[in-house]
Amino acid sequence: MDQARKASAPVTRVEKKQATRQQLIAATIEVIAADGFADMTLAKVSQRARVSRGLVNFHFTSKEQLLVETLRSLTEEYRDAWRKAVAKPKTARDKLLALLRADFSPKVCNRKKIAVWYAFWGEAKSRPTYLDVCAPADAAFADMVERLCGEVAEEGGYPIDAALAARGLRCMTDGLWLELHMTPQSFRRDVAMRTCLQYLAAIFPKHFLGSEFDHLTAAALETEAEA
Amino acid sequence: MDQARKASAPVTRVEKKQATRQQLIAATIEVIAADGFADMTLAKVSQRARVSRGLVNFHFTSKEQLLVETLRSLTEEYRDAWRKAVAKPKTARDKLLALLRADFSPKVCNRKKIAVWYAFWGEAKSRPTYLDVCAPADAAFADMVERLCGEVAEEGGYPIDAALAARGLRCMTDGLWLELHMTPQSFRRDVAMRTCLQYLAAIFPKHFLGSEFDHLTAAALETEAEA
DNA sequence: AAGATTTGGCTGAACGTTCGTTCAATAGAC
DNA sequence: GTCTATTGAACGAACGTTCAGCCAAATCTT
Secondary structure, three states: OOOOOOOOOOOOOOHHHHHHHHHHHHHHHHHHHHHHHOOOOOHHHHHHEEEEEEEEHHHHHOOHHHHHHHHHHHHHHHHHHHHHHOOOOOOOHHHHHHHHHHHHHOOOHHHHHHHHHHHHHHHHHHOOOHHHHHHHHHHHHHHHHHHHHHHHHHOEEEEEEEEHHHHHHHHHHHHHHHHHHHHHHHHHHHHHHHHHHHHHHEEEHHHHHOOOHHHOHHHOOOOOOOO | OOOOOOOOOOOOOHHHHHHHHHHHHHHHHHHHHOOOOOOOOOOHHHHOOOHHHHHHHHHHHHHHHHHHHHHHHHHHHHHHHHHHHOOOOHHHHHHHHHHHHOOOOOOOOHHHHHHHHHHHHHHOOOHHHHHHHHHHHHHHHHHHHHHHHHHHHHHHHHOOOHHHHHHHHHHHHHHOOOOOOOOHOOOOHHHHHHHHHHHHHHOOOOOOOOOHHHHHHHHHHHHHOOO
């Protein structure tokens, strides 16, 4: 039954439906990144997705739900990224490094998606639905960072508060995302990584004080695929 | 000519005009904090400011300019706050501490105003006018933090990159603001302060490793005047 | 000093536009 | 032939903006 189908060309109806649905979400991300949350319009979304004006209300019950599903898509992509990153390494130290690398990887950390994240965050207080979508994932991420910092702290016997250290690291990465959003010309991935690494090296010197800095100027971090 | 006038009751026409202008900006902040940027409406603003519907277009040429002036007001208030904080202490160490205390003071760091900040940041990419308003002030703040970190680093002869340390501190405070915005129930001023202080103590141990932590649990930090 | 006149902040209704949503008609996959 | 994803026109609501009129403060006149 299951023939060999490429992901590029959906043939069955349910596949096609799911494809256009994803297409609409992708178009929503592009429109928000380009025009902002307030000027995001279903007409613009349908135009960018190359579909008719009324199709959005067929796939999504309302504009609001399209936005919720867009945020859900972003949240899941981010969660999958850091879960995959943290799965490979063995030690807590290397897991933390992988987490940072994932946080600044071009797939999740590019101007377009950061703009959409901040657009949603800007509306978060007035629309609790958005919080319901991403809060569990954010809490899971915070737990993971705190657990890893706790392990490293225990290993090294550092006289610091691991919860505070984890909070500081999370907030620092969020702030670095903000720098990419507001002053992209002054943002560089390797600088962002080194900023976090200097912090980690200061609180966990035995684990992070080393030649790690040299690796991160490598060209691998500089490839900026804004797709 | 100049009679003794209280600031509470403007009598002359120009005073009254300036007062209602400020009233409209204050109402704008409240509406954005309550309903979000996308649902902010001139009707809501005029209703909250207790003025008629068409008055906004008398004081401001358009809705867009009302928003720009609101952001300008917010930016100047924040700039004045950290300038005043940094003026009193003598040493770079104490100036940094005062900067942090100002950053988390209830006057600038409360749910309402943080929500408005993030609302504007969410629209920053698509409306460069907003960036023009706050970019100079942000740059001045960044310069100040970097200068102070540089002084402390030189004093202590710490083997770290002062620019990276300053960037890390700025991003950490921005991220802590985001925490207040997204998960206000898990935010506490003293915890935010301690998060930053643990960072400073780690990179500048001779300057910030001390009994500073105890002070910050004082009730003075806990007074949350969300006005 | 007091009335007369001008000035300017302020009102609220009206207008034109834009947006989200609905729905009958259509075309292509099953 | 049936079902369903898709179209595009149409509708109603909501929004930003405009404007003629109003009233009190400021200025001028006597």
